[in-house]
Amino acid sequence: MAHRMRAPILVILIVILSASIASAFGSGGHNRDGMVIGLTMGHGWNSVQLTDGQGLNRDTGDISAFTGAFKIGWARSDNLVGFIGISGWRRSSYGTITPTSVTNFNVMAEIYYFPTAQGFWLKGGIGTGSLDLDIVTVDPADRITFQEGGFTYTLGAGYEIRVSDTFAFGFNYDYTNINMGDFDSITDASTINHVLGISLNWYQE
Numbered sequence: 001m002a003h004r005m006r007a008p009i010l011v012i013l014i015v016i017l018s019a020s021i022a023s024a025f026g027s028g029g030h031n032r033d034g035m036v037i038g039l040t041m042g043h044g045w046n047s048v049q050l051t052d053g054q055g056l057n058r059d060t061g062d063i064s065a066f067t068g069a070f071k072i073g074w075a076r077s078d079n080l081v082g083f084i085g086i087s088g089w090r091r092s093s094y095g096t097i098t099p100t101s102v103t104n105f106n107v108m109a110e111i112y113y114f115p116t117a118q119g120f121w122l123k124g125g126i127g128t129g130s131l132d133l134d135i136v137t138v139d140p141a142d143r144i145t146f147q148e149g150g151f152t153y154t155l156g157a158g159y160e161i162r163v164s165d166t167f168a169f170g171f172n173y174d175y176t177n178i179n180m181g182d183f184d185s186i187t188d189a190s191t192i193n194h195v196l197g198i199s200l201n202w203y204q205e
Contacts, residue, residue, distance in 0.1 A: 030118050030162050032075035035204040036083070040069040040172065042197020044089055048102060048133060051188040063102060065091035067195050071110070075203070078117035083110045083125075087176075089193070103132040104191065106152055106176065114160075119170065123156045129178035131191050148189065150180035158199065168201045 044067040071085025088105040110125030129152035158172030176193040 030078060030114070030160070030168075031165070032078045032081060032114075032117075032203065034075060036073045036075055036081055037202045037204070038069075038071040038073070038083065038085070039200045040067075040071075040087070040174075040197045042067050042172070042174075042195045044193050044195035046089065046091070046102070046104065046191060046193045048131065048191045049189070063091050065089040065102075067193070067197065069197075073110075073112075079114050081112040081114075083112065084108070085110065101132075101134040102191075104178070104193065105130050106154075106178070108152065108154060110154065119160045119162070121158055121160060123154070123158075125154045127152045127154075129176070129191075131178060131180060131189075148180040150178055150190075152176060152178045160199070160201065166203050168203070170199045170201075172197050172199050 044065055046063050046065060048063075067087065067089040069085055069087035071083040073081050073083030073085075075081045084107075086105070086107055088103070090103040091101075106127060106129040108125045108127035110123050112121050112123045114121045128149055130147065130149035132147040154174060154176040156172055156174040158170050160168045160170035162168045172195075174193070174195040174197065176195070178191045180189040180191075
């Protein structure tokens with residue numbers, strides 16, 4: 001839970017620091033027009049929540065993992081860029097409840113909005129996500145193994161520093177939620193991801 005509270009605070013500090021770095025670089029215009037290719041690498045704190053048929057709630061707690069994303073999009077203006085991308089993470093953990101292996105994969109359509117047409121941006125997106133989960137319990141009969149998908153939405157914020165006419169790097173915070181609904185003996189399942197990352201964008205002239 002502490003990680004979940006720290007993430008929004010950290011992204012605010014990162015944005016402020018990035019603005020200072022951008023000023024020091026003297027990076028000027030953020031012209032955006034045409035195709036954009038993006039790559040994001042970061043670290044996430046992810047949790048999986050389950051409710052079984054008996055009404056018992058299970059939570060993996062925070063599972064920290066390396067995360068990555070690749071996206072391709074089109075800049076409609078200096079203020080607006082649309083992306084289609086894939087992202088995901090994998091982690092095996094021997095955490096607070098039982099040994100757990102989790103793999104997440106998402107396909108998203110996202111809109112990035114630059115309010116001042118400079119470096120700061122906000123984003124929102126929807127898509128589909130999948131979760132491959134294996135929870136090993138003391139009693140083999142209670143072992144939970146499934147691969148399910150569901151509706152996914154994401155929100156985020158960050159700052160982009162333009163290094164040249166075609167390349168920029170920045171920092172970002174992403175929140176992603178996958179609702180997998182009910183299946184088998186599980187009446188409700190969802191996963192929430194908090195990610196702090198570094199983004200690299202190539203603007204095609």
